[in-house]
Amino acid sequence: xxxxxxxxxxxxxxxxxxxxxxxxxxxxxxxxxxxxxxxxxxxxxxxxxxxxxxxxxxxxxxxxxxxxxxxxxxxxxxxxxxxxxxxxxxxxxxxxxxxxxxxxxxxxxxxxxxxxxxxxxxxxxxxxxxxxxxxxxxxxxxxxxxxxxxxxxxxxxxxxxxxxxxxxxxxxxxxxxxxxxxxxxxxxxxxxxxxxxxxxxxxxxxxxxxxxxxxxxxxxxxxxxxxxxxxxxxxxxxxxxxxxxxxxxxxxx
Amino acid sequence: xxxxxxxxxxxxxxxxxxxxxxxxxxxxxxxxxxxxxxxxxxxxxxxxxxxxxxxxxxxxxxxxxxxxxxxxxxxxxxxxxxxxxxxxxxxxxxxxxxxxxxxxxxxxxxxxxxxxxxxxxxxxxxxxxxxxxxxxxxxxxxxxxxxxxxxxxxxxxxxxxxxxxxxxxxxxxxxxxxxxxxxxxxxxxxxxxxxxxxxxxxxxxxxxxxxxxxxxxxxxxxxxxxxxxxxxxxxxxxxxxxxxxxxxx
Numbered sequence: 154x155x156x157x158x159x160x161x162x163x164x165x166x167x168x169x170x171x172x173x174x175x176x177x178x179x180x181x182x183x184x185x186x187x188x189x190x191x192x193x194x195x196x197x198x199x200x201x202x203x204x205x206x207x208x209x210x211x212x213x214x215x216x217x218x219x220x221x222x223x224x225x226x227x228x229x230x231x232x233x234x235x236x237x238x239x240x241x242x243x244x245x246x247x248x249x250x251x252x253x254x255x256x257x258x259x260x261x262x263x264x265x266x267x268x269x270x271x272x273x274x275x276x277x278x279x280x281x282x283x284x285x286x287x288x289x290x291x292x293x294x295x296x297x298x299x300x301x302x303x304x305x306x307x308x309x310x311x312x313x314x315x316x317x318x319x320x321x322x323x324x325x326x327x328x329x330x331x332x333x334x335x336x337x338x339x340x341x342x343x344x345x346x347x348x349x350x351x352x353x354x355x356x357x358x359x360x361x362x363x364x365x366x367x368x369x370x371x372x373x374x375x376x377x378x379x380x381x382x383x384x385x386x387x388x389x390x391x392x393x394x395x396x397x398x399x400x401x402x403x404x405x406x
Numbered sequence: 407x408x409x410x411x412x413x414x415x416x417x418x419x420x421x422x423x424x425x426x427x428x429x430x431x432x433x434x435x436x437x438x439x440x441x442x443x444x445x446x447x448x449x450x451x452x453x454x455x456x457x458x459x460x461x462x463x464x465x466x467x468x469x470x471x472x473x474x475x476x477x478x479x480x481x482x483x484x485x486x487x488x489x490x491x492x493x494x495x496x497x498x499x500x501x502x503x504x505x506x507x508x509x510x511x512x513x514x515x516x517x518x519x520x521x522x523x524x525x526x527x528x529x530x531x532x533x534x535x536x537x538x539x540x541x542x543x544x545x546x547x548x549x550x551x552x553x554x555x556x557x558x559x560x561x562x563x564x565x566x567x568x569x570x571x572x573x574x575x576x577x578x579x580x581x582x583x584x585x586x587x588x589x590x591x592x593x594x595x596x597x598x599x600x601x602x603x604x605x606x607x608x609x610x611x612x613x614x615x616x617x618x619x620x621x622x623x624x625x626x627x628x629x630x631x632x633x634x635x636x637x638x639x640x641x642x643x644x645x646x647x648x649x650x651x652x653x654x655x
């Protein structure tokens with residue numbers, strides 16, 4: 154589980170996060186949603202330590218992340234996997250080398266063992282046989298899946314996904330969402346997803362926080378979204394007249 | 407403001423080096439990366455260093471023979487001057503100024519591109535000490551390979567002086583060789599290697615700094631690459647002066 158306590162973050166005079174206290178549960182897909190500029194990416198970067206909070210704490214189970222020294226932070230990070238918005242695959246390495254990189258860096262496995270682990274991860278994301286392709290030679294959806302394979306290769310306890318569906322067609326988005334959900338359940342890990350994809354909210358949102366102007370405006374799960382009377386949530390989720398009509402018909406109004 | 411800016415960048419540069427000098431997570435990965443860098447910096451720069459060196463030697467010989475024309479100074483001094491100018495000054499300084507352009511800009515754009523494409527963030531989240539993994543192998547490779555390149559450059563430069571003087575009839579083969587063997591002070595070679603090591607350190611670390619801290623987009627990446635060359639060149643020239651004062655006093 155990951156907990157944040159009173160997280161504030163400012164850039165110069167601009168306060169982006171204003172006292173975020175929340176919990177991200179183990180074995181669940183935890184979603185951070187909100188409009189562009191609401192502070193989602195800043196919160197995610199704070200959770201993984203790419204940014205320092207102005208004040209506040211981030212706890213990984215019983216460990217206060219920002220109370221650790223650099224070496225201890227690296228040890229925690231070895232239990233973290235992350236899928237980046239643009240995948241962040243190393244473009245001069247093949248798919249296999251990308252996935253193998255954490256194994257090369259942190260394990261003493263033999264080449265054969267590493268190859269087996271890479272193949273098993275590629276199999277898990279339904280991408281067998283692309284080992285020797287370069288990231289530029291595969292589609293955006295495949296790149297995301299390779300990114301997931303790289304993120305899970307060291308069997309992390311925490312998985313972070315920054316906009317996993319951005320730039321993907323709806324069908325591929327669903328495949329990626331299902332993959333993330335399945336991996337979360339299989340490995341019983343804490344997954345935090347930053348998204349503004351409505352399909353993801355309704356399909357895999359087991360624990361959702363809605364950020365609005367740097368504060369938590371709503372929290373709940375996918376089953377509560379439709380019936381919530383929180384205006385900020387409804388404005389955000391059912392933004393278009395078409396979606397509003399759909400909601401009304403679903404609620405029998 | 408200017409002084410504050412310099413102190414800010416110097417502080418960040420020192421902190422980056424402090425983080426870079428640490429125990430590698432996996433020695434074999436650092437070794438592999440160092441070998442790759444040695445190949446890129448060393449073999450990749452051999453042609454341009456050789457080309458520049460041969461002309462430096464040739465021009466030095468031609469210019470000095472022009473200065474000697476009509477004087478009582480023995481003609482074999484051409485070989486002696488080409489040798490000492492090359493070893494003491496031209497080989498280390500010219501080679502490293504050229505490498506600042508070729509290798510420095512390459513390093514800044516490589517690391518800067520990785521920063522912009524979130525590769526560095528991805529490595530950080532994996533638990534990699536990115537300052538160490540991306541910078542240390544480049545610095546070690548440069549410290550090993552650049553002095554070798556400078557030595558090769560000095561040798562080729564002396565050959566350039568020979569080609570510009572002997573086949574053209576300015577002086578006899580024996581005179582040039584006599585010049586090369588006259589008044590030789592081995593400390594000059596030590597001085598050449600000291601300069602090469604210091605300049606190699608400057609050009610790689612300054613370029614790494616520029617790339618590692620790049621922000622923004624392609625324009626900023628281009629600026630970082632240019633800054634890497636400009637600041638490396640300035641610092642190499644300043645260090646050249648300081649070393650000249652220290653080593654010859």
